[in-house]
Amino acid sequence: MPEHMPLLKVRDLQTSFFTPAGEVKAVNGVSFNLERGKVLGIVGESGSGKSVTAYSIMQILASTGKIVGGSIKLDGQELVGAGEKVMKTVRGNKISIIFQDPMTSLNPTYTIGRQLMEAILLHTNRDRKQAWDRAVEMLRLVNVNEPEKRMKQYPFEFSGGMRQRVMIAMALACEPDILIADEPTTALDVTIQAQILELMKSLQEELGMAIIMITHDLGVVAQLCDEVIVMYAGSICEQGTAEEIFYNPRHEYTKGLMRSIPTAGTAGTKLHPITGTPIDLLNMPQGCPFAPRCDNAMKICLRERCPRMEINEDHMASCWMNVKSGIEDGSILPEEEKGGEAK
Amino acid sequence: MSENLNQPLVEVKNLKEYFNINVGMFKSKPLKAVDDVSFAIKKGETLGLVGESGCGKTTVGRTLLHLYKPTGGEIVYNGKAIKTKEDINEFRKKATMVFQDPYSSLNPRMTVSDIIGEPLDVHRMYSGRAARQERILELMDQVGLNSEHASRYAHEFSGGQRQRIGIARALALKPDFIVCDEPVSALDVSIQAQVINMFDELQEKMGLTYLFIAHDILVVRHISDRIAVMYLGKMVELAGAAEIYERPLHPYTRSLMSAVPQPDPKIARANKRIVLSGDIPSPLNAPSGCPFRTRCPHAAEVCAQSMPELKEAAPGHFVACHRVNEIG
DSSP: OOSOOOSEEEEEEEEEEEETTEEEEEEEEEEEEEOTTOEEEEEOOTTSSHHHHHHHHHTOOOTTEEEEEEEEEETTEEOTTOOHHHHHHHBTTTEEEEOSOTTTSSOTTSOHHHHHHHHHHHHSOOOHHHHHHHHHHHHHHTTOSSHHHHHTSOGGGSOHHHHHHHHHHHHHTTOOSEEEEESTTTTSOHHHHHHHHHHHHHHHHHHOOEEEEEESOHHHHHHHOSEEEEEETTEEEEEEEHHHHHHSOOSHHHHHHHHHSOOGGGTTSOOOOOOSOOOOTTSOOSSOTTGGGOTTOOHHHHHSOOOOEEEETTEEEOOHHHHHHHHHHTSSOOOTTTOOOOO | OOSOTTSOSEEEEEEEEEEEEEOSSSOEEEEEEEEEEEEEEOTTOEEEEEOOTTSSHHHHHHHHTTSSOOSEEEEEETTEEOOSHHHHHHHHHHEEEEOSOTTTTSOTTSBHHHHHHHHHHHTTOOSSHHHHHHHHHHHHHHTTOOGGGGGSBGGGSOHHHHHHHHHHHHHTTOOSEEEEESTTTTSOHHHHHHHHHHHHHHHHHHOOEEEEEOSOHHHHHHHOSEEEEEETTEEEEEEEHHHHHHSOOSHHHHHHHHHSOOSSHHHHHHOOOOOOOSOOOOGGGOOSSSTTTTTOTTOOHHHHHOOOOOEEEETTEEEOOTTHHHHO
């Protein structure tokens, strides 16, 4: 290994669910690096595999789900196949996760304090008194008023935004290196969402952890993320810095997404939606999974999946259109294998 | 349309909807879900209604259609107040609703053609079986559903297609007015745009009037002519869509507009958000005076004493704030 080692290195991750209807390849060959102190956004529609990617890293898949291939290395340590014992030292300690719905991720029968202390007692050498103090400190960190009083309350006494703060406090109690946030603000109102995002950003800068932000909201990505992965049907179609993805999208799906969101400038005009419906993972086409919905699909798109291609050092995309435009402007020499013929 | 062009299609006057909530064994307390809300919608117009969960926007939509009996106030449709049972029955042929959740708003035991045909059955709006079926297929075609799917069940469709079924049902009686309650918030981004465009096209084709309720400001900004903002059961601001988005006057609207996550990294990072402290108070214990004063950075004594009236601050721009002139 050269001296540089990313904090988290995922290579060719494949996760499948074995259902009565057959094998569903929810994640199919996902690779990325996460550097210390960076915010990585994973965007995609429902069923694109963004959450399953996160659950695979944590190894908290439903019983029908299984990682069938690939590697996940945390600080050089392989997690795939490492076993429950190792994972127990990782979960909540080195990697924490917060879920979309703060309503259902807290236990309604335990006090907030007890739930906060659980992770601290499990992963650190603190005694109960110290764990209590640490929990209070964490609540104060996430701007919960009167933390001592709040420690003795139950989840139903908290509002949605407050519950999400508690979830963040719980996730950060052991100072993880990576925080995975799975749609953390989807269930919240915009003004509360702004509070939570602001809080996550400031905590991330303060504590220097890395965040994997899973969301379908491109606005959240634009605000928070350094790098962005766009997923479609279980694989990455485009990956790059936020600026590259937003201002120079090079995959037809990403372009379609950008065109289909309403902004202040689109009032009074027609939106440009992506046609068709999301793909059925049980019936994956042979070529590019997006080809059936793509307006510019070429023959090769239906036949063969485009490999990851480097657009520039900050940007990768898997779209034959880049080959086509490359041939047209002369930067790629036409080869009969690669050349896409227009339909 | 026939008489006065300026006459609004739908008028809501001092609408109140209180729910009685039990707060003890024998005590109940009114929850003022909608408190003294007035607005008017012109024919062919889209009025957007935004606000956070619990602000009463859905209740406005439902009370407007008399799905809840209003506690006070009145609803005037085409110049005629809706009062008697007959009025309501007639009104509901002209005013329908599209619901938020395309999963729970369609009966899983009914076929698509029966779901779309149900309003026709209820109001006996067809001459015979063949005419009924023909109308159903026509509706399916209007919303872009394949007519071969008429005998299928709702669970066989994706979220976007289900929402199309819900829209076809709302169109069945050839309404003039549709209340759209968060019709796209459960859909994926790429599907959302399809459905928004369809609302646009149907409006152009049939001259529909919409009350479009949503919490996504960018969606509402896109589709609406005017936007009304609610907070804790009260309407705090009402103005043209571009006007309210670019020059909000009420402190709550300002923070709401600034909190919208902009899908553009440069704008999003340069954007100065006005982050409000605290949460929306419980409507059971609403603050005295202006409901927003507990979170308002500009709150003064006068705000605790009385609820400010919705006044015209600029032409066509209404705002309910005591201090609107002082905060600039």
